[in-house]
Amino acid sequence: MWDGVFAEFRRGFASSEAEIARAEAELGFRLPDSYRSFCEACGAGRTNDHFRIATPLPFEPADLVTRANLIALSVSEALRALRANPDFADQPIRFEIEGGDEAILDRACFFGEGEDGAFLFWDVQGTGEYDIWVMGADLESIRFGGETLVDFVRATQGAKIHTILGLAATPLPSRFDGIDEATLARAVRPD
Template sequence: MWEQIFTSLSPGLTADDAALEQAAAALDFALPDSYRGFCKSCGVGLAGAQFRIAVPAAFEAVDLVNQAGVIAHSVGAAVRMLQDEPNPHRFDVDGDDPSVIERACFFGAGEDGSFLFWDVSGSGPEYDIWVLAPDLEAVRFGGESLTDFFTRAMAPSAALVLGPGGDPLPARFDGFSEATLARSAQIAP
């Protein structure tokens, strides 16, 4: 399926069912089917020359559970700092439901400083994907699944997902091997 989304697909370190189940148990919700397929087919890397999707892995910098916590903490700290400004911070959410942030599980980061998250309300097998813009205010609907998100972000509809001026992402995935991740973590392979 992912070969149809990314016309240029060079897989990175992938996750197996055991790693996906461990991550789901740690996060306390079932991982979406499209995400599970992504982890098994694509793995760790750069999607559309823009997004790094966290994957269950032994490397903290790319691990789903670790990154979900790190991003949530970072976003929370930034929002708390913004609350000290003269005008209180507020999220500008597509559909005008700011509570979507309260149900967020972050799973990806954009090269531009944006973040991807699931609205983990409901029972799956998919969760809506949202994009938190680099300004930490604009929250755009990304898609009903990871495949839907990338399909939309690689089409003329990219600006609806990525924000004004957002050009369609290239249909490619550049994976990072375990050896590359080990070197970057300064761990011997």
């Protein structure tokens, strides 16, 4: 599935079936097939020099479940702080959501971060593949990213990036830079 997606490819530490199963049990849903194949074929790393896709790992700081919960908490706290700010008290906090479905945040499972501060999440309704969405770093915009992880990665490598990251965005390099096990382990247990 990932053959030909990246012009430059350096594999990272891959998720085991046991780690994927653990993440699914903790999150409460089956991970999308395109993402599962990414975890096994690509592993931990940075996609297109811009996105860190969290994968199920035995290293808690980089693990999908840890990252998903941390991002969700961060977004929630940022929204709470905005609501508590007297300068915004008379203004409802609204997201500019492509398609207008405000309930999308209730179904969100975060799984990645952009170098620009954007967050990637799945809309986990239904079964199988889940649509991928991008929450802008401004916490104001939510744009459709793709129907599968492969679709999303390819779209950000080409002209469709404008609909995902905005008009100022330029196509990202077709590159996957993996993170090996030793590097991940050092992040957990500094020498």
